[in-house]
Amino acid sequence: MTLATVATNVLTFVPAAAARTRMPVAPLKTSCSTCHLRDLCLPCGLNGSERESLDRLMFGRRKVAAGQALYRAGDKFRFIYAVRSGTFKSSLALPGDREQVSGFHMAGELMGLDAIANGAHASTAIALEDTEVCTIQYSHLNEAIAESGNIQLAMAQLMSREIVREHSLMMLLGSMNAEERLAAFLLNLSQRMKARGYSATEFHLRMSRAEIGSYLGMKLETVSRTFSAFQQQELLEVDKKHVRILDLERLGRVVATRMH
Amino acid sequence: MTLATVATNVLTFVPAAAARTRMPVAPLKTSCSTCHLRDLCLPCGLNGSERESLDRLMFGRRKVAAGQALYRAGDKFRFIYAVRSGTFKSSLALPGDREQVSGFHMAGELMGLDAIANGAHASTAIALEDTEVCTIQYSHLNEAIAESGNIQLAMAQLMSREIVREHSLMMLLGSMNAEERLAAFLLNLSQRMKARGYSATEFHLRMSRAEIGSYLGMKLETVSRTFSAFQQQELLEVDKKHVRILDLERLGRVVATRMH
């Protein structure tokens, strides 16, 4: 495992403002074969005919406005979702109105896999900005899986990847201090931006300091202080939610060294 | 999610010492239909004919002596393993000979699911005592999955359960103090012992203080101090690796309250 994969997060850099729609359900159908996210998303690694059998499932689309929930913990499980645009956070409820953020999700990433275990969603997914998702009915997906062994393999790989992702986060939470955590978070973000064709060194955070803190297991004040410290060390330029990484390599060394 | 599911761990209470064998590979074949672990393990939820189609895969068996590795990070992925007896830890390598324990595994639990993502094991599995596992060849398993939709469903559920399990641990690592972490760990252990027919209140820890600490994101000295504190609060009786829970309910309140 590389150090840069240690944190897993999300954010999007919208080149042009997307048209805003607040309808919760859109009737559009979606085809994987022609989707510009096909190499990041579920059809990743599948061949043409397998993609077409995904197309036959007729995935729906849904828009979720900023601040709204895609699903909530306890909701009956029917759909898996693939992010088309925008950013989500997923979180677990803690006693006393508090929440633990368990992940951030960006274009091409699947959501809802934790619901397969018990037939109900274990976490809540909230849109951090206006978003659009593909809705994938799980019962239909299983039929496609029965048809094609490679689709079964692809699903298993995606679920396994989620397990590996969480291993990384455990490592982060279990053995790093504040600076290492934030550095790992930013590096992971940087990688995911790059994979989506955006700049790896300059991006806009879609989540608040409190959400970053919850995800990284530290208080929002500590997140803010650590941003300031990185700025003083000339690793970053930070202006509220706009981040510019000045020295990617040195930021990587923050994670690797001093792992107390 | 209940608070008691927050940590996930392992230990076994061996009623009579098992015969010791150090052969790395045993030729025995195993049948799920007659296995006493069938309600905890892979065949959980499957009917008779589906279990028989698992039986046809002819799972092998393997003994792993205390301290030996079942697999190591980087090993090529061929098998998934089900614990038959004994306890494993899985861990990730950290820079500088250090390790992060990512889980403890006991009878009936599957191991190696994180290897599906990349075709190579992401973690290392070490036996904490003399153990025995079923070896399940992944390529064969996929054939059985193709035959039966329910086996596919069962596998997906097990993987999803692993994701949920790790969510819980993230919550623990992200938002609890030392006492809450150890209490959550012990409650989880207690539950898993109970599910296997052992006492829920008295058991033998198979892992060291350092391993517990690595898993819970704290130093071994803090683990030891917290055990002592619980003893003074008359929540536990601890003698090295032998633990007796005096008040399960109050231990539960330690987790629920004060979640700073």
Added chain:
DNA sequence: CGTCTTTTTGAATACTGTCAATTTAAGTGG
């Protein structure tokens, strides 16, 4: 333009980590 939220920063506190010493248990070889 005023209100509410988010972010930043400071000062004091609390918790966990670090270092070190001691005790206990476990394993080794005479």
Added chain:
DNA sequence: CCACTTAAATTGACAGTATTCAAAAAGACG
């Protein structure tokens, strides 16, 4: 079987880091 060596666990004193509480500054929104 016992003396010896090694490893694991406990406990204390101190240091370091992150949290808490508080206040001020900067945006966001109507």
